[in-house]
Amino acid sequence: MENNNYFAEMMKSPMPRELEKTAVSEFISSFLNDILYKKEKAQLMEKIDQSLDNRDRSTFLTLSDELKRLEKKYQAS
Template identity: 40%
Template sequence: MKEKSYTELMKIAAMKRNRMKENFVQDLYIDMLLSEIQLTVEKEKLMRKIDLAIDRRDKKSFLHLSSKLKEINKKFGT
């Protein structure tokens, strides 16, 4: 079995660290994308419910749903 030199071992270790950093960043992007999709879907559902409450002239539901939408927008800065 051929032993690797110190330089080769250091290069291998550096490459592993770089791969780990790249994987971390990629995982972070994926997490952000999934969160954005989830937020968008939830907001769309609320908007449909708000529209339905308006169509039915249901003030109580409208106010409740609108406050939930405001909370989401405030929480996520949108």
């Protein structure tokens, strides 16, 4: 019986719902960032592979630097 009253009181309070929305928003944001990171990394890796196939050193170095920046960017967030 006491559990039902506690639940009813908790449902009246907006705080648990706001915390839930925040947690869900954080999860979605993290999930989307992970997808974006993987997509950008895959594109860069493909370009790096092409530059290696073409023996294009300057493009390889440029793309490698971009990859390093990308990894730092997503490790920081």
